[in-house]
Amino acid sequence: MGLLVDCYGSQDTVNRLDHRDPLVFDTHELGRRPGSMRKVSRTLEAPEGLGIIDVIAVPEKSPIELELRLESVVEGVLVTGTAETHVEGECVRCLEPVDFDVDVDFQELYYYPESDERHRARTAGTEDLDEDSEEETYRLEGDFFDLQPVLRDAVVLALPLQPVCQEDCLGLCSECGARLSDDPAHHHDAADPRWAALQGLSAAPGDEGDGIKTSDTREGLAENQEK
Numbered sequence: 001m002g003l004l005v006d007c008y009g010s011q012d013t014v015n016r017l018d019h020r021d022p023l024v025f026d027t028h029e030l031g032r033r034p035g036s037m038r039k040v041s042r043t044l045e046a047p048e049g050l051g052i053i054d055v056i057a058v059p060e061k062s063p064i065e066l067e068l069r070l071e072s073v074v075e076g077v078l079v080t081g082t083a084e085t086h087v088e089g090e091c092v093r094c095l096e097p098v099d100f101d102v103d104v105d106f107q108e109l110y111y112y113p114e115s116d117e118r119h120r121a122r123t124a125g126t127e128d129l130d131e132d133s134e135e136e137t138y139r140l141e142g143d144f145f146d147l148q149p150v151l152r153d154a155v156v157l158a159l160p161l162q163p164v165c166q167e168d169c170l171g172l173c174s175e176c177g178a179r180l181s182d183d184p185a186h187h188h189d190a191a192d193p194r195w196a197a198l199q200g201l202s203a204a205p206g207d208e209g210d211g212i213k214t215s216d217t218r219e220g221l222a223e224n225q226e227k
Protein backbone atom coordinates (compact mmCIF):
# COMPACT_ATOMS: atom_id res chain seq x y z
CA MET A 1 0.00 0.00 0.00
CA GLY A 2 1.81 3.09 -1.11
CA LEU A 3 0.07 5.85 -2.95
CA LEU A 4 -2.81 7.75 -1.48
CA VAL A 5 -4.68 7.46 -4.75
CA ASP A 6 -4.81 3.70 -4.28
CA CYS A 7 -6.97 3.95 -1.19
CA TYR A 8 -10.47 2.86 -1.98
CA GLY A 9 -11.53 2.01 1.49
CA SER A 10 -10.09 -1.46 1.54
CA GLN A 11 -9.41 -2.93 4.97
CA ASP A 12 -5.89 -1.53 5.13
CA THR A 13 -7.06 2.04 4.59
CA VAL A 14 -9.80 1.92 7.20
CA ASN A 15 -7.14 2.04 9.86
CA ARG A 16 -5.21 4.93 8.43
CA LEU A 17 -7.12 7.65 10.26
CA ASP A 18 -6.65 8.07 13.97
CA HIS A 19 -10.20 7.87 15.27
CA ARG A 20 -9.21 9.65 18.46
CA ASP A 21 -8.07 12.66 16.45
CA PRO A 22 -10.66 15.38 17.21
CA LEU A 23 -10.66 16.38 13.54
CA VAL A 24 -11.72 12.90 12.46
CA PHE A 25 -15.48 12.38 12.33
CA ASP A 26 -17.63 9.30 12.16
CA THR A 27 -20.51 9.25 9.65
CA HIS A 28 -21.78 5.83 10.66
CA GLU A 29 -25.09 7.19 11.98
CA LEU A 30 -26.01 8.55 8.56
CA GLY A 31 -26.30 4.97 7.40
CA ARG A 32 -25.60 5.88 3.78
CA ARG A 33 -29.20 6.88 3.28
CA PRO A 34 -29.26 9.89 0.93
CA GLY A 35 -31.15 12.65 2.67
CA SER A 36 -30.22 11.70 6.19
CA MET A 37 -28.57 14.49 8.15
CA ARG A 38 -26.78 14.95 11.40
CA LYS A 39 -25.37 17.97 13.22
CA VAL A 40 -22.19 17.84 15.22
CA SER A 41 -20.70 20.46 17.54
CA ARG A 42 -17.20 20.01 18.80
CA THR A 43 -14.67 22.20 20.55
CA LEU A 44 -11.11 21.08 20.05
CA GLU A 45 -7.56 22.25 20.40
CA ALA A 46 -5.91 23.68 17.31
CA PRO A 47 -3.40 21.45 15.57
CA GLU A 48 0.07 22.80 14.88
CA GLY A 49 0.52 25.30 12.07
CA LEU A 50 -3.10 26.17 11.35
CA GLY A 51 -2.80 29.38 9.36
CA ILE A 52 -0.10 31.16 7.42
CA ILE A 53 3.18 30.12 8.96
CA ASP A 54 5.27 32.99 10.37
CA VAL A 55 2.59 35.51 9.42
CA ILE A 56 -0.65 34.82 11.22
CA ALA A 57 -2.06 31.58 12.59
CA VAL A 58 -4.14 29.90 15.27
CA PRO A 59 -1.81 29.27 18.21
CA GLU A 60 -1.36 25.54 18.73
CA LYS A 61 -3.81 24.08 21.27
CA SER A 62 -6.00 27.17 21.38
CA PRO A 63 -9.72 26.37 21.12
CA ILE A 64 -11.62 25.98 17.86
CA GLU A 65 -15.38 25.71 17.96
CA LEU A 66 -16.75 23.61 15.14
CA GLU A 67 -20.33 23.32 14.01
CA LEU A 68 -20.85 20.72 11.31
CA ARG A 69 -23.77 19.51 9.32
CA LEU A 70 -23.24 16.08 7.76
CA GLU A 71 -25.57 15.15 4.95
CA SER A 72 -25.70 11.86 3.16
CA VAL A 73 -25.82 12.30 -0.61
CA VAL A 74 -25.59 9.76 -3.40
CA GLU A 75 -21.80 9.92 -3.86
CA GLY A 76 -20.81 10.42 -0.23
CA VAL A 77 -21.19 12.78 2.70
CA LEU A 78 -21.53 16.50 2.24
CA VAL A 79 -19.91 18.35 5.13
CA THR A 80 -20.92 21.97 5.70
CA GLY A 81 -19.59 23.83 8.66
CA THR A 82 -18.21 26.80 10.49
CA ALA A 83 -15.18 27.14 12.68
CA GLU A 84 -14.70 29.93 15.19
CA THR A 85 -11.27 30.58 16.54
CA HIS A 86 -8.67 33.21 17.30
CA VAL A 87 -5.51 34.02 15.37
CA GLU A 88 -2.30 35.76 16.34
CA GLY A 89 0.45 37.30 14.28
CA GLU A 90 2.19 40.59 13.83
CA CYS A 91 1.60 43.73 11.80
CA VAL A 92 3.66 43.63 8.60
CA ARG A 93 4.25 47.38 8.84
CA CYS A 94 5.06 48.07 12.48
CA LEU A 95 5.58 44.54 13.90
CA GLU A 96 3.12 45.10 16.74
CA PRO A 97 1.19 41.98 17.77
CA VAL A 98 -2.07 41.48 15.89
CA ASP A 99 -4.84 39.16 17.02
CA PHE A 100 -8.47 38.76 16.15
CA ASP A 101 -11.33 36.27 16.03
CA VAL A 102 -12.02 34.47 12.79
CA ASP A 103 -15.19 32.76 11.72
CA VAL A 104 -14.74 30.56 8.66
CA ASP A 105 -17.21 28.63 6.54
CA PHE A 106 -16.44 25.55 4.52
CA GLN A 107 -18.19 22.88 2.52
CA GLU A 108 -16.73 19.70 1.14
CA LEU A 109 -18.04 16.49 -0.32
CA TYR A 110 -16.33 13.39 1.01
CA TYR A 111 -16.83 10.63 -1.52
CA TYR A 112 -17.58 7.12 -0.47
CA PRO A 113 -14.42 5.12 -0.94
CA GLU A 114 -15.80 3.08 -3.81
CA SER A 115 -17.80 5.85 -5.49
CA ASP A 116 -14.84 7.97 -6.48
CA GLU A 117 -13.87 5.96 -9.53
CA ARG A 118 -17.42 5.92 -10.81
CA HIS A 119 -17.69 9.64 -10.28
CA ARG A 120 -14.53 10.25 -12.27
CA ALA A 121 -15.62 7.92 -15.02
CA ARG A 122 -18.90 9.82 -15.32
CA THR A 123 -17.42 13.28 -15.43
CA ALA A 124 -14.39 12.38 -17.52
CA GLY A 125 -14.69 13.24 -21.19
CA THR A 126 -17.16 16.03 -20.61
CA GLU A 127 -15.11 19.17 -20.09
CA ASP A 128 -11.94 20.51 -18.49
CA LEU A 129 -10.48 17.05 -18.08
CA ASP A 130 -7.20 18.29 -16.71
CA GLU A 131 -8.65 20.72 -14.21
CA ASP A 132 -11.03 18.10 -12.99
CA SER A 133 -8.36 15.51 -12.39
CA GLU A 134 -6.12 17.98 -10.57
CA GLU A 135 -8.85 19.17 -8.26
CA GLU A 136 -8.48 17.67 -4.84
CA THR A 137 -11.12 15.17 -3.90
CA TYR A 138 -11.62 13.83 -0.41
CA ARG A 139 -12.77 10.37 0.47
CA LEU A 140 -14.22 8.71 3.47
CA GLU A 141 -12.13 5.99 5.02
CA GLY A 142 -14.66 3.46 6.09
CA ASP A 143 -17.22 5.62 7.90
CA PHE A 144 -14.66 8.24 8.87
CA PHE A 145 -13.38 11.44 7.35
CA ASP A 146 -10.57 13.78 8.25
CA LEU A 147 -11.61 17.43 8.42
CA GLN A 148 -8.09 18.70 8.92
CA PRO A 149 -7.12 19.54 5.29
CA VAL A 150 -10.48 21.21 4.65
CA LEU A 151 -10.28 23.25 7.86
CA ARG A 152 -6.71 24.25 7.04
CA ASP A 153 -7.63 25.54 3.59
CA ALA A 154 -10.63 27.42 4.96
CA VAL A 155 -8.62 29.11 7.71
CA VAL A 156 -5.77 30.07 5.38
CA LEU A 157 -8.22 31.58 2.90
CA ALA A 158 -9.85 33.62 5.65
CA LEU A 159 -6.59 35.18 6.82
CA PRO A 160 -4.95 38.31 5.46
CA LEU A 161 -1.62 37.65 3.71
CA GLN A 162 -0.37 40.94 5.08
CA PRO A 163 -2.01 41.54 8.44
CA VAL A 164 -1.93 45.08 9.79
CA CYS A 165 -2.64 46.34 13.31
CA GLN A 166 -4.94 49.00 11.83
CA GLU A 167 -5.82 49.81 8.24
CA ASP A 168 -3.91 53.08 8.29
CA CYS A 169 -0.88 51.84 10.21
CA LEU A 170 1.94 54.19 9.32
CA GLY A 171 4.67 51.64 9.95
CA LEU A 172 8.04 52.44 11.40
CA CYS A 173 10.30 55.44 10.94
CA SER A 174 12.92 54.41 8.41
CA GLU A 175 15.55 56.37 10.30
CA CYS A 176 15.03 55.51 13.95
CA GLY A 177 12.44 52.69 13.97
CA ALA A 178 9.84 54.60 16.02
CA ARG A 179 6.24 53.50 15.48
CA LEU A 180 4.76 56.35 13.47
CA SER A 181 1.11 55.71 14.37
CA ASP A 182 2.01 56.48 17.99
CA ASP A 183 3.45 59.82 16.94
CA PRO A 184 2.20 60.99 13.52
CA ALA A 185 4.16 64.25 13.83
CA HIS A 186 7.39 62.32 14.18
CA HIS A 187 10.11 63.50 11.83
CA HIS A 188 13.80 64.17 11.78
CA ASP A 189 15.08 67.67 11.28
CA ALA A 190 17.99 68.02 8.93
CA ALA A 191 19.29 70.45 11.52
CA ASP A 192 19.17 67.80 14.25
CA PRO A 193 22.61 68.00 15.88
CA ARG A 194 23.05 64.23 15.65
CA TRP A 195 22.56 64.34 11.87
CA ALA A 196 24.74 67.39 11.59
CA ALA A 197 27.50 65.38 13.20
CA LEU A 198 27.00 62.57 10.70
CA GLN A 199 26.98 65.03 7.83
CA GLY A 200 30.30 66.27 9.00
CA LEU A 201 31.63 62.72 8.90
CA SER A 202 30.31 61.88 5.45
CA ALA A 203 31.63 65.10 4.03
CA ALA A 204 35.13 63.96 4.92
CA PRO A 205 37.70 63.56 2.12
CA GLY A 206 36.84 60.80 -0.35
CA ASP A 207 33.21 60.93 0.84
CA GLU A 208 33.10 57.25 1.81
CA GLY A 209 30.28 57.87 4.21
CA ASP A 210 26.97 56.09 4.30
CA GLY A 211 25.77 56.03 0.70
CA ILE A 212 22.16 55.68 1.76
CA LYS A 213 22.21 59.07 3.35
CA THR A 214 23.65 60.84 0.33
CA SER A 215 20.61 62.95 -0.42
CA ASP A 216 20.14 63.95 3.21
CA THR A 217 23.75 64.97 3.31
CA ARG A 218 23.44 67.19 0.30
CA GLU A 219 20.38 68.92 1.72
CA GLY A 220 22.17 69.35 4.97
CA LEU A 221 25.19 70.87 3.30
CA ALA A 222 23.05 73.26 1.32
CA GLU A 223 21.36 74.40 4.49
CA ASN A 224 24.65 74.84 6.24
CA GLN A 225 25.97 76.93 3.40
CA GLU A 226 22.94 79.19 3.49
CA LYS A 227 23.59 80.04 7.11
Ligand SMILES: [Zn+2]
Pocket residue numbers: 091092093094095096164165166169170171
Ligand atom coordinates in the same frame (compact mmCIF):
# COMPACT_ATOMS: atom_id res chain seq x y z
ZN1 LIG B 1 1.04 48.29 12.49
Ligand SMILES: [Zn+2]
Pocket residue numbers: 173174175176177178186187188
Ligand atom coordinates in the same frame (compact mmCIF):
# COMPACT_ATOMS: atom_id res chain seq x y z
ZN1 LIG C 1 12.42 58.46 13.53
